[in-house]
Amino acid sequence: MALQHEYLNNNGTVAFLGLSRSGKGYGWDVLNSVRSYTPITKIIAVHPCATRDEMKGLETVHLAEQIKPTPGLAIVVLKPKDAYNAIEGLAAAGIKKVWLVMAACSKDNREYAEKQGMEVVGGCPILFVEEPAFPHSFHRALAKLFGKI
Numbered sequence: 001m002a003l004q005h006e007y008l009n010n011n012g013t014v015a016f017l018g019l020s021r022s023g024k025g026y027g028w029d030v031l032n033s034v035r036s037y038t039p040i041t042k043i044i045a046v047h048p049c050a051t052r053d054e055m056k057g058l059e060t061v062h063l064a065e066q067i068k069p070t071p072g073l074a075i076v077v078l079k080p081k082d083a084y085n086a087i088e089g090l091a092a093a094g095i096k097k098v099w100l101v102m103a104a105c106s107k108d109n110r111e112y113a114e115k116q117g118m119e120v121v122g123g124c125p126i127l128f129v130e131e132p133a134f135p136h137s138f139h140r141a142l143a144k145l146f147g148k149i
Helices: 002-008 026-037 080-093 107-115 136-145
Strands: 013-017 042-046 059-061 073-076 097-100 119-122
Touching: 013 026, 013 080, 026 042, 026 073, 073 080, 080 097, 080 107, 097 107, 107 119
Parallel strands: 013 042, 013 073, 042 059, 073 097, 097 119
Antiparallel strands: none
């Protein structure tokens, strides 16, 4: 739990993987929550074919290796197979901390990231912000009840 709060209090650059070009979906929910409740100063969207216009004005790169200087954290909201491939790029970029969100945090992905020298946390960042909106507030209450946060 301490690592999750440390990650959310990152005040540097964060690479964000898993935003849809439609501007909708769970990745955007995570991004908006993180931006609302943390001091993160810069978020760079990593998407293989998106443009700044499609990412609501966020700086956009096609590969994590293109981000300079190297971000202190990456947040990955992808399907397990896509997340595994993304971890390769994050490792090549020199990123040392990664938050594998929900399905991205499979056992294989976690182990692979750790073998690449990354510090890994899993779960949903929305549960760690103050006063998440419903239904996340309900999920947060359940997670607290069962000692997950």
